[in-house]
Amino acid sequence: MPPSLPPAIATRASDPAAVERLVADGVPPLLARIYAARGVTSTRLLASGFEHLAAPGTMLNLQAMARQLADAIAARRKLLIVADYDADGATACAVGVRALRAFGADVEYLVPNRFEYGYGLSPEIVRLAHDRFRPDILITVDNGIASFEGVAEANRLGMTVLITDHHLPADRLPDAACIINPNQPGCGFPSKSLAGVGVMFYLTLALRAELRSRGAFGPREKDSSSLIPHPSSLKSDEPGLADLLPLVALGTVADVVPLDQNNRILVQQGLARIRAARAQPGIMALFQVARRDPRRATARDLGFALGPRLNAAGRLTDMTLGIECLVTDDAGRARTIAAELDRLNRERRSIESGMKEEAVAAVEARDYGESFTLSLFDPAWHQGVIGILAGRIKDRFHRPAIAFAPGGGGEIRGSGRSIPALHLRDALDRVAVLHPGLILRFGGHAAAAGLALREGDFERF
Template sequence: MTRIQPRNIPQRALTALTDAGIHPLLARLYAARGIRVKGELDTSLRALLPPDALTGTREAASLLADAIEAGARMVIVADYDCDGATACAVGVRALRAFGADVHYLVPDRITLGYGLTPAMVEIAARLEPDVLITVDNGIASVEGIAAARAHGMATVITDHHLPGDVLPDADVIVNPNQPGCDFPSKALAGVGAMFYTMLALRAELRERGAFTDAKEPNLAELLDLVALGTVADVVKLDHNNRILVSQGLQRMRAGRMQPGIRALFAVASRDPARASAFDMGFALGPRLNAAGRLSDMSLGIECLITDDPGRAMNIAQDLDRLNRERRSIEAGMQEEALIRLEGFDAGNNASIALFEPDWHQGVIGIVAGRIKEKLHRPTIAFARGNNGELKGSGRSIAGLHLRDALDLVTKREPDLIVRFGGHAMAAGLTIHETELDRFRAVFEEVV
């Protein structure tokens, strides 16, 4: 059933906007959407926060520029969601435009799991990279970065997830949420972090005279990818993110987009001339995510980096088929979950943790989100992994920081969670199947 939920309208912001000459009705709408002052209505690129304001971008730019000049090989390790795919595509397209030798890898969700694990490093080592770059992951990869350094790789982390107590010993970390970073936009998505890193790299190469005899790449051509990843990752649309999304949407509406983006619009039967955030979040994003959930996100990345419209359309059609399959699997899992919860006593339970042996790892996050919306309880759905482990995906409600809650669980029971990571509203974790009941009890206490 549809619920109408009134937005809170901060009085201070409303007053500031009306005093600045904004019509009272528009001022109410803007204030309810987080606009605090008139200047935040400027979505031109000149209002974008500068790249050097983001800690680590200068150091990353210097390292990557040296690597390009030396002809070094780079490998990007991406996450398997839409944010990770678009971040990888931004990196591949920009670095190739700068003349770099760049390749990419994305871990298999089922066999390797999330992030730069030591096992993923061993796979990357087969490509003999000199530089390993993470996009939308890496801030929790202490062991993975150590393994990469043991192989002699230089390491650059670009991420936006919240860090743990110990940071990886990478050569450079670009993450607005790392300690000591004063970048005002803490809501930057993974694709945004990579885009900023590429902006800084272009500036470094410009200073070195790399474009004296060659045309300087126009990175604004990548803003359709940045917009898609930002919206699909459901990060807060603060002023800086509004600029990135608005600029990307303007390019789409004007017909200036990657062939893969155009193909995704076509298979979703959406009109790019009328592109909106709805298209990003509910049409294009889910089709890309379907590759990471049910197949291989390399399929989605290839769709975004190919310049061949025919190949892009063929891949987009495959992604559309996977998305239909994902919907079918999700519907069955959600029905099972609701049957399990028929006797759920909302009054006596503050949290929900569900597991079915035949659930698909790629869809548990969506199921957790659906149950959370229905029962308004932080929800974690588990699916069976390898070696007696359960992979969980959680969704939270306003007022409960899910990653911090899981961190508190580990502090109370250090041996309970094998690994975890995430944000305030979404997180992933791994536990041993034999510990499910104990996890439920401790998580309920923490919540």
Template structure:
């Protein structure tokens, strides 16, 4: 079941924002997202949190500057998702501009798993022979890997943003805003943001040493914010004020045609124009294509796309990534169908037990471990439960990928499982919304039982009701192109949701377009007046309901977003329906 609620906000904050020049609608939207004054909406680089607030960053920059001067070999060890790939590209591109001897290595998830494992350390030592390993978007949990690197005579610099465990690795340096004692306020910064900040500190150190006199012009690091924006949005981290600055600045550069060859190529295969790019394109068009390399093949393909300046080569790789993404969608579709059938079968035999369950864990020997995270997200969205999907690993192990709901910190939950039953989980990591783990296949049933016990301990029945938050109703006069164009220019995403609204509508006409979508003509009702006939607004609106071709009733309540529709050279406003339900009835959970 679901329910719709209107986001609340402080009236004094609303008045302050209105007094600063914002319209009442915008003041309401921003106040509901925790904005207390207009300065928090500034997106200029001058408003970024200074790099010096990151613990260890100055000393780490000095260490890297010494390594560059001594011509030491640096090796970046990346993660195999979009954040890891963009972080690697940022590190490679900037370090080479600083004159460093640097290469990269990204673990194949099917052979080595996640992080700086002892196996990856041995591979790096044998194949690349680096003096210093630099992790990006991983490493904070790699206690054994760092120990092995130290034994083999390699130094390790960890840059990460994930939560640490009880023991920190014995690395030469750790830059992570979530490590104990770090005062950096933007705890939600992505891995690509952390390495970008380290490069800012390194540039300052090199500048102080006069290094750019020999190198020539000092590099403008703002030119790499396109990659920072992509990794930040694709990793679905909370868009706090600092992350919004990074993303907005990156978007502005892409819109002006200053994106790197790889991002431009990914936009082309996605059939998107760089001039209109938004966080949607980063998160739902570019991110999945980049991730497809790490899910089905080797993320080196994605990294190569992002570090090349050759437009033709980038285009060639982008086409390969596009094809991998198509294959990923086909695999995901098959797995989702299989998972839903498995759930239905389980419901038939354990109906009361499953309906009362607080969590869902599923395993199938035929599932692809590169796609289980996406499947977990789909099942979580459908059933509003913490979900962990398992697929076969190596040597009798199975690997799980989990996605969670609000109120249930997934990594902390797995930590609790590990503390209560140390024999169950071989390794795990992650954060509140997503996590990964490895267990023995024969422990699957017991893990499901223990995880369910933890879920019942940490969640309440109210937590299992999906809450659809909106920004309330809009006056007819506020539904205009000016508002939607303004909203489209802003940065929205995780923790700073794109505005949506809810209202009651008459459905005046509806027709199927594209075989699976409903094109609508809607007339808004005035909730303040009495009687259905008198409540019809004078204005009607075009609407669209994607992936739904059954007819709607004449009267609906709907959650919608404002959207610009461009067709035959004309720009019009339409309402994109995200959820709908029969008036005076429960929310229709099947709505899109």
């Protein structure tokens, strides 16, 4: 029986030279040691002003995609955002919908139901998009970088595909019209930890700049070189994109991406607006049902109160509910949806508790020796909760864990979480190379990944 690990306090090492520099710059010694242990080696990295954000021009293809969208808006082409069904995908979709509509675009959104279509821009979801919306352009948010078949199907049906994503790419890229992803080859954007919502936010900045250069908003009241200008420097009809930062903060924290300097700025600026009651009605409603005070909002509130409630829609039903909560400007409707999300989250907790008990009992019933990973499958498990379950098992036994649930059509779908010693996506890639055909689909990051297998191949996997 593998031992479960008790909570442990890890001592972080700090560079004495970095501590000394921080203290010399006026940081109290204790705080200097904490900062240095977390990789903050100079006070410059503590700056939270917009002028310290990474420049949009460093993101490969960002300007090209902005031009394509500006052309599409001018030509009144129909746009459709295809979102992922987690909090990052929902917030990225809300940022895209709100900004594009403010720019005058004809845009709708579609999010795959995980139980019917699975993850990403699949051929099935492309055909659904074509039949239901007849769009000219598909824009993926928080997905698409691994959607080879889906992009091919969209091309066959005459739809242009623009991919915005942050997941790690494979050795080749889909045949999309344009791709922005800080992790794609050749991209010099310095923040490789940008979440999907952050990628979409940068696209809106670039698109506004492109539209401004075409005279879409008229001359500015004041000249400004700031990445996110002060409202006083904007023409009255020029959208203020800083209003979207509460959504960016929520998606960034909920996706558990590393808070490097760029992400810290985005989160801090978003939290400042939430505390000032300048967030979207849906975010304020989520604070209300979670019984948290938005005037004292912290990243913990976003990660442990709002994020789980938003994710509950995608886990148990359909993330369309969560996205609608974030895009509506009707405070009453937002409160109604937030209450339903709160109910779904309570149901999710109950399901998760039972699955965790079963999983722990299964692991503790066997002796795995010293070196092992964990792959668990139960036909009764809920597909929407396996990611949380994998995280709980990983934390308890300090081993990479993948939990599987039935996916329909003879497939099982897995969600994995890993420890720092194992890059999970690279490990799955290695399995796929050594055992062709075993893994039907996979994608993800170092710490988290998803995949699909045939049910009969579970033991082999």
